[in-house]
Structures are given as C-alpha cells and as structure tokens.
Amino acid sequence: MSRPKPHTVEAPPLQVDEWLNASAPIDLAGLRGKVVLLYAFQMLCPGCLAHGLPQAERVHRMFREDDVAVIGLHTVFEHHDVTGPAALRAFTQEYRWSFPIGVDRPAPDGNIPMTMRDYALGGTPSLVLLDRRGHIRLHHLGSIDDLALGSAIGRLLEEGAEIGGGAGPAASGPARMRDAARMPAWRRRPSRGSAAGPRRSAGTAPVRFRKG
Amino acid sequence: MSRPKPHTVEAPPLQVDEWLNASAPIDLAGLRGKVVLLYAFQMLCPGCLAHGLPQAERVHRMFREDDVAVIGLHTVFEHHDVTGPAALRAFTQEYRWSFPIGVDRPAPDGNIPMTMRDYALGGTPSLVLLDRRGHIRLHHLGSIDDLALGSAIGRLLEEGAEIGGGAGPAASGPARMRDAARMPAWRRRPSRGSAAGPRRSAGTAPVRFRKG
Amino acid sequence: MSRPKPHTVEAPPLQVDEWLNASAPIDLAGLRGKVVLLYAFQMLCPGCLAHGLPQAERVHRMFREDDVAVIGLHTVFEHHDVTGPAALRAFTQEYRWSFPIGVDRPAPDGNIPMTMRDYALGGTPSLVLLDRRGHIRLHHLGSIDDLALGSAIGRLLEEGAEIGGGAGPAASGPARMRDAARMPAWRRRPSRGSAAGPRRSAGTAPVRFRKG
Amino acid sequence: MSRPKPHTVEAPPLQVDEWLNASAPIDLAGLRGKVVLLYAFQMLCPGCLAHGLPQAERVHRMFREDDVAVIGLHTVFEHHDVTGPAALRAFTQEYRWSFPIGVDRPAPDGNIPMTMRDYALGGTPSLVLLDRRGHIRLHHLGSIDDLALGSAIGRLLEEGAEIGGGAGPAASGPARMRDAARMPAWRRRPSRGSAAGPRRSAGTAPVRFRKG
Numbered sequence: 001m002s003r004p005k006p007h008t009v010e011a012p013p014l015q016v017d018e019w020l021n022a023s024a025p026i027d028l029a030g031l032r033g034k035v036v037l038l039y040a041f042q043m044l045c046p047g048c049l050a051h052g053l054p055q056a057e058r059v060h061r062m063f064r065e066d067d068v069a070v071i072g073l074h075t076v077f078e079h080h081d082v083t084g085p086a087a088l089r090a091f092t093q094e095y096r097w098s099f100p101i102g103v104d105r106p107a108p109d110g111n112i113p114m115t116m117r118d119y120a121l122g123g124t125p126s127l128v129l130l131d132r133r134g135h136i137r138l139h140h141l142g143s144i145d146d147l148a149l150g151s152a153i154g155r156l157l158e159e160g161a162e163i164g165g166g167a168g169p170a171a172s173g174p175a176r177m178r179d180a181a182r183m184p185a186w187r188r189r190p191s192r193g194s195a196a197g198p199r200r201s202a203g204t205a206p207v208r209f210r211k212g
Numbered sequence: 213m214s215r216p217k218p219h220t221v222e223a224p225p226l227q228v229d230e231w232l233n234a235s236a237p238i239d240l241a242g243l244r245g246k247v248v249l250l251y252a253f254q255m256l257c258p259g260c261l262a263h264g265l266p267q268a269e270r271v272h273r274m275f276r277e278d279d280v281a282v283i284g285l286h287t288v289f290e291h292h293d294v295t296g297p298a299a300l301r302a303f304t305q306e307y308r309w310s311f312p313i314g315v316d317r318p319a320p321d322g323n324i325p326m327t328m329r330d331y332a333l334g335g336t337p338s339l340v341l342l343d344r345r346g347h348i349r350l351h352h353l354g355s356i357d358d359l360a361l362g363s364a365i366g367r368l369l370e371e372g373a374e375i376g377g378g379a380g381p382a383a384s385g386p387a388r389m390r391d392a393a394r395m396p397a398w399r400r401r402p403s404r405g406s407a408a409g410p411r412r413s414a415g416t417a418p419v420r421f422r423k424g
Numbered sequence: 425m426s427r428p429k430p431h432t433v434e435a436p437p438l439q440v441d442e443w444l445n446a447s448a449p450i451d452l453a454g455l456r457g458k459v460v461l462l463y464a465f466q467m468l469c470p471g472c473l474a475h476g477l478p479q480a481e482r483v484h485r486m487f488r489e490d491d492v493a494v495i496g497l498h499t500v501f502e503h504h505d506v507t508g509p510a511a512l513r514a515f516t517q518e519y520r521w522s523f524p525i526g527v528d529r530p531a532p533d534g535n536i537p538m539t540m541r542d543y544a545l546g547g548t549p550s551l552v553l554l555d556r557r558g559h560i561r562l563h564h565l566g567s568i569d570d571l572a573l574g575s576a577i578g579r580l581l582e583e584g585a586e587i588g589g590g591a592g593p594a595a596s597g598p599a600r601m602r603d604a605a606r607m608p609a610w611r612r613r614p615s616r617g618s619a620a621g622p623r624r625s626a627g628t629a630p631v632r633f634r635k636g
Numbered sequence: 637m638s639r640p641k642p643h644t645v646e647a648p649p650l651q652v653d654e655w656l657n658a659s660a661p662i663d664l665a666g667l668r669g670k671v672v673l674l675y676a677f678q679m680l681c682p683g684c685l686a687h688g689l690p691q692a693e694r695v696h697r698m699f700r701e702d703d704v705a706v707i708g709l710h711t712v713f714e715h716h717d718v719t720g721p722a723a724l725r726a727f728t729q730e731y732r733w734s735f736p737i738g739v740d741r742p743a744p745d746g747n748i749p750m751t752m753r754d755y756a757l758g759g760t761p762s763l764v765l766l767d768r769r770g771h772i773r774l775h776h777l778g779s780i781d782d783l784a785l786g787s788a789i790g791r792l793l794e795e796g797a798e799i800g801g802g803a804g805p806a807a808s809g810p811a812r813m814r815d816a817a818r819m820p821a822w823r824r825r826p827s828r829g830s831a832a833g834p835r836r837s838a839g840t841a842p843v844r845f846r847k848g
Contacts, residue, residue, distance in 0.1 A: 146782035154790020362574020370582035
C-alpha cells in the first residue's frame with residue numbers, strides 16, 4: 001500500500017464523572033481497535049433532537065459493537081439550571097436512547113464544559129470520529145447526512161483492518177457484503193421493531209398515559 | 213336552518229397560575245366568539261414534540277387571531293422535578309413556540325394536575341376544541357392529522373358564524389376563499405420563513421453555537 | 425343568520441370521455457348536496473405525485489362519501505404521447521389511487537385540454553373546491569397544506585348544512601365530534617392499513633417482484 | 637495486511653442499447669478503478685420513486701466522479717407498452733435525474749430483460765455494488781438505508797486504495813476528513829440548491845405551468 005498516511009493526532013481523554021446507559025465508566029483507551037463516534041449534544045437543543053441524536057442512535061444500531069462505539073456527550077453550555085443529570089436521565093429514558101451518554105464535566109471558570117473545550121467543539125450538535133487508533137479523523141458541527149457519515153465510518157473501518165484490527169472483526173466485513181439481499185449482515189444490535197430508529201419507535205407510543 | 217343543535221357542555225375554567233407567551237392571564241370567558249384549541253402536553257413527551265406541539269404551532273399561524281385561539285397547557289404528571297416552570301421556559305424559548313402556554317396547577321393530592329383532571333384528559337398530547345360559545349366539541353388523545361383537525365375547526369368556525377360571531381370575522385370567511393390561488397387569505401400571523409412551521413424553522417438554525 | 429352570502433358561480437361541466445375507478449360516468453349535477461374536490465394532475469408531474477395525489481387520496485379516505493366527493497382529473501398538457509389513458513391506467517394501478525379519475529378531453533386546437541381550459545387552471549397540481557350547490561369556492565394552483573384544505577372543506581360542509589343538505593349527513597356531523605377520542609367518526613372509507621395514506625401504503629410493498 | 641481477500645466474481649456486462657444522460661455508451665470495463673453503483677428500477681414502480689431513485693441521485697451528487705460511478709438501469713418487466721424509451725425520457729426529464737440511465741435490453745423470449753436476468757435481480761428497486769476491480773460486492777433488493785449504503789461504499793473506496801487505485805483519488809480521501817467541519821470535501825458535483833437532493837429540488841418547482 002503506497003498511499004501516504006495522513007498526519008493525525010490522538011483524541012483528548014473524555015472528562016466525564018457520570019454515565020448513563022453504561023455499566024462502568026468509559027475511557028477512549030479502552031476502545032482502541034474500534035471506530036468511535038462521539039456525539040456532543042444538549043437535551044434542549046432542537047437540532048440535536050431533530051437530527052443528531054436519532055443519527056447517533058441509528059449508527060449505534062447499525063454497526064457491530066466490535067467495530068463502532070457510539071458515545072453521547074452532554075455538553076451543557078446554556079440552560080445549566082434545568083439540564084442537569086436528573087433532567088438528562090428523564091430525557092434519555094423518555095426517548096429511549098440506547099447508547100452510552102456521558103455528562104461533560106462543568107468547567108470551574110466558565111460556561112463551556114471541559115471535554116467540549118478540549119475538543120474545541122463550536123456548538124451542538126457536533127460529532128467527532130476517531131479511527132481505530134484513537135486519532136481524530138472527522139470533526140463536524142451541525143447536520144451531516146447519513147450517506148456521508150456512513151461513508152466516513154466505512155473508510156475508517158476498512159483502513160482499520162490494516163492498521164490495528166488484526167484478523168478480527170474486519171476480516172469478515174466486506175466478504176459478508178455478498179449476500180446482503182436483506183439488511184446488512186453487520187447490523188448486530190436488535191432493532192426496536194422499526195428500521196427507522198428512535199423516531200419511529202417513539203411514534204409507536206407517542207402518547208403519555210396518565211397513571212392515576 | 214332545521215338541523216338539530218347538539219347538546220354540549222361548557223368547558224371547565226383553566227386552572228393556571230403562570231403563563232408564557234402571554235402578556236396577561238387568559239381565561240376562557242374572555243375568548244367567547246372564538247374557536248379555542250387547547251393543547252395539553254409535557255415537555256419531555258416524545259409524541260408531544262414530534263406531533264402535538266408543531267401542530268398547535270401550525271394552527272396558531274394558520275388562522276386569524278379573531279377566529280381561533282390556541283392555548284398550550286403544560287399538564288405535568290411525571291418527571292415533576294425536572295419539568296417545572298423554569299425548564300418549560302427554556303424549552304419554549306429553544307423551540308420558539310409562539311402561542312400562549314399555561315402551567316396547569318399541580319394538585320395537592322396527587323400527580324394529575326387540576327385542569328387535566330377537570331377535563332378528564334387521558335394523557336399527553338391531548339387536544340380539546342371549544343366552539344365559539346365555549347362548549348367542548350372535540351376531545352382527542354394522541355395524534356390527529358391536520359386534515360381532520362382542520363375540518364373540525366372549519367365546521368366550528370362556520371357554525372359560529374350563526375351562533376354568536378355576528379357579521380364580524382366569519383362574514384369574510386368563505387367569500388375570501390374565491391381567490392385563494394396562493395396561501396389562504398385567512399392566514400394572518402407572519403410565518404418565520406418556512407411554510408413547514410416550527411420544525412423547518414428549527415431546521416434553519418439547528419445548531420447551538422457556543423458563546424464563550 | 426345575518427352574514428351576507430358570497431356571490432359565486434356554478435362550476436362548468438366536466439368534459440371527460442373516459443373514467444378510471446368509476447362504474448359509470450360522473451357529472452357534477454349528480455353530486456349536488458356534496459362538497460366536491462376536483463384535483464387536476466398529470467402523471468409525470470413531480471409535484472402532483474409528491475403532494476397533490478396523496479392529498480386527494482387522504483381527503484377521499486377521510487370524509488364520508490355522502491359529504492365529500494373527490495375527483496381526479498388527468499389534464500395532460502405536455503408529454504401527450506406517453507401519458508395517454510393506457511399509461512394512466514398503469515400508473516393508477518401501481519399507486520393504488522382509490523378515487524375516480526377522469527381523462528380531460530383533448531382540445532382539437534391546442535395543448536390545453538378542455539376542462540382545464542374551462543376552469544382556467546394554470547397548471548398542475550391544481551385543486552378546485554365546489555360547495556354543495558356546485559359553485560366554485562376555492563381555486564388553488566400548487567401545494568396547499570392539509571390544515572388549510574381541511575378547514576375550507578369543513579366550512580363548506582357546515583355551510584351546506586343550511587343551504588341544501590337537509591337533515592341528512594350534515595345533521596350528524598358536528599354532534600359526533602363529541603366522542604372523537606379516536607380518529608374522526610366521519611372517516612368512512614376503510615384505510616389500507618396506514619394512517620399516512622398512499623405514501624405509507626406504497627411503503628409496505630415498494631418492491632416490484634419479477635414474476636418470471 | 638494479513639486479512640484474507642474475499643472470493644468474488646466479475647460483474648456481467650451491461651446489455652444496453654440506449655442511454656440517457658450519457659454522451660456515449662458506458663461499459664463496465666471502462667469504469668475499472670471506480671466503485672460502481674448499479675441501480676435497477678422501473679419508472680412506474682412506487683418504491684423506486686419513493687426510495688431508490690432519490691438515493692441513487694444522492695450518491696451521484698455526494699461522491700467524486702473519479703471515486704464512484706452511479707448507473708441507473710431501466711429493467712422493464714411489466715407495463716412494457718407504456719414505459720418504453722420515450723416515456724423514460726419524459727420521466728427522466730421531469731424528475732431531473734442527473735446520473736446516466738441505460739435501457740436494459742428486452743429479452744426475445746420473455747418478460748425479464750437481459751441484464752436483469754444476468755444479474756439475477758429479483759425485482760425493483762435493486763442495487764448492485766461493484767468494487768474498483770469490477771467485482772460484485774453487494775446485491776440488494778428493496779430499500780437500504782443511507783447509513784448502510786454509505787458504509788459499504790466507504791469500505792470499497794478504502795479497499796480500492798490498495799487494490800488498484802494507485803496514489804490517485806483515494807490518496808486524498810481519508811486525509812481530507814480532517815477538516816470536514818463542513819460538508820465532506822469529497823462532494824464534487826454541484827448541488828441543485830438544496831442539500832436534500834432531488835426530492836427537495838423537485839419541491840422547489842413542483843408545479844407544472846401550462847404554456848399555452
């Protein structure tokens with residue numbers, strides 16, 4: 001392979017004290033060998049709810065856990081008083097997000113929380129894509145469509161096959177494309193009944209029934 | 213007109229201590245002569261955000277203020293701790309809802325707030341449609357499509373022309389349909405730039421930019 | 425009722441020699457007492473397929489047959505050679521439109537077919553709404569949203585209750601709104617399984633399987 | 637790179653006598669070095685119009701011409717009489733598809749046209765993805781979402797970087813991900829004004845104005 005390697009940098013560590021949808025704290029070092037999608041959001045940001053979070057959920061459901069790790073990051077920089085961890089838990093429960101979500105650590109000296117500052121994120125929603133070595137390869141503020149994001153993930157997955165993946169997950173990747181007359185074989189996580197992801201799922205039970 | 217009048221009842225009063233998007237408290241008696249759309253919701257209810265609130269916004273923007281009054285009602289019966297008035301204000305500001313929203317008064321003895329209980333609403337989103345006399349004419353839990361809601365409002369508007377509307381707003385209603393080769397002449401409130409209403413508008417600025 | 429009646433004109437007759445989805449030729453005189461929605465379209469017009477025809481289908485399914493008659497009108501004024509009656513039949517079968525469709529009579533002297541010319545339609549999609557007396561009340565070129573169209577139909581239905589409807593269908597209209605905690609009681613035609621109408625229905629069987 | 641190569645076969649040649657949106661006949665041999673997306677459709681197939689063709693258009697607009705070639709294939713196996721080349725040309729013009737479309741050669745002995753038969757396609761829409769060597773790698777009947785298709789294309793693009801791409805187009809691929817804070821740098825073809833592709837573009841001029 002004669003193609004020159006891009007010069008990239010390792011992603012800063014996540015500064016998170018509290019996790020949702022995770023049985024233990026997550027650190028990036030433990031995810032070496034996987035492509036990582038970091039999705040920064042705020043629970044009251046309309047673009048996050050309309051676009052970013054459903055996309056994160058789709059990626060989480062589409063790819064094998066060994067190939068792609070999706071991590072939500074609640075980077076609160078406005079409405080701090082009403083979007084704390086308790087509000088985030090209620091929000092996450094109502095929308096049934098299934099990927100791990102970390103609460104970005106508030107900075108002692110300002111509004112921008114610490115991981116958001118270290119990654120120089122310009123707002124929410126923002127996504128950061130890390131290759132299998134943990135290096136930053138894509139840094140995007142705002143909407144990105146599924147075709148572009150899928151392609152970027154696909155390239156990093158295939159690239160990873162050489163760099164560090166060994167004969168493991170990647171070995172079975174392209175070969176299994178052959179028989180994909182149904183949904184891709186690399187879809188691993190069980191769907192909640194609808195190919196359209198969280199939006200449709202929410203659609204099946206959009207009503208909150210009173211209990212008493 | 214020989215058609216028998218339906219037997220209907222007057223709507224109970226709203227029990228609201230705090231209003232958003234309103235310069236003064238709103239009571240139903242003051243809305244006699246208008247068709248009233250009450251939309252009960254909770255800010256963390258996915259079906260409310262996906263369907264109910266955008267529909268309320270569309271109705272608010274579609275009809276003349278003299279003809280139709282839209283009132284949101286925040287009927288919190290779960291997640292009370294994180295969906296109080298401060299959270300509702302942040303939510304309303306972020307999504308730019310433009311219709312008045314009242315906070316349903318919490319009941320001293322239970323989860324169901326008082327207006328929700330008086331109207332026997334089964335959950336959120338729920339809508340209640342009042343005729344020009346303030347009588348309940350439609351009571352709906354969950355999604356209702358725009359064609360059905362539009363038709364119900366249209367019937368009440370036309371009916372109201374006889375009952376109490378006088379020669380005022382209704383007089384110019386159907387007549388002005390004649391030249392509606394463009395958007396209906398009875399649309400009165402200025403759009404925020406997109407025919408699709410709040411969802412599209414949110415789409416034009418979906419990103420939250422950090423300020424510091 | 426003191427409101428002045430608008431001055432309106434009777435709709436010109438339909439000039440149609442061939443009907444689809446109809447057991448006999450349809451003429452407007454036979455529809456007196458119903459609100460009539462005429463929807464002019466061309467089978468290769470993208471806006472007709474994206475917006476107009478699904479909306480016509482929704483109206484057809486939403487209202488009682490005694491209240492609202494939906495009529496499609498294939499007003500071919502371009503691509504005559506490939507959008508004749510045989511092509512229209514294949515198109516109608518594939519998209520499963522369920523309302524009657526008439527082929528507008530070609531003019532001997534030009535491109536604009538005869539009904540289209542008599543109604544002075546500016547293009548496709550166009551809709552024309554007739555009141556229960558057969559008078560033109562709404563004339564619209566391009567997209568109109570469901571809320572506006574529903575409201576216009578609702579007003580004409582209620583107005584019709586006085587003008588000519590007698591105690592028949594209209595008598596049961598507004599009264600039955602009371603118990604509409606489910607879909608409106610005046611929906612009469614059986615749905616094809618999805619509230620979203622033809623688009624969703626198409627979605628359930630979007631694939632054309634080869635037969636040989 | 638130690639990962640075993642999948643065993644794949646070369647794609648059969650296209651049997652096409654007539655092309656739209658192409659200045660010269662296209663054969664697969666001439667596309668070596670590019671990933672090829674073949675999209676089989678019929679112009680009166682609702683699933684093709686709702687899903688397949690807009691997706692083909694999005695792929696065509698998203699990727700560099702040197703990286704990905706999109707080819708539509710009109711595989712008529714029903715409604716032959718009304719979906720011949722003249723009808724296809726009108727359809728293509730109205731929907732403004734910008735990728736090349738070939739008319740699959742009718743078989744002398746049956747309904748299934750010859751390329752469709754050679755590729756053993758089960759219906760429409762169907763897509764076939766070829767790697768840079770011209771081997772079949774994905775074969776899909778029905779809907780596939782953009783994330784899955786994007787990922788499959790991304791893997792083949794990256795894989796192609798080793799196999800046959802040389803230092804050419806692929807060399808600049810992943811490296812340029814670094815600065816993708818806007819839409820991906822590998823988008824090359826000019827958009828028609830809307831990020832949402834053909835559906836939105838159609839939306840900007842959905843009305844057919846009469847000319848005479």
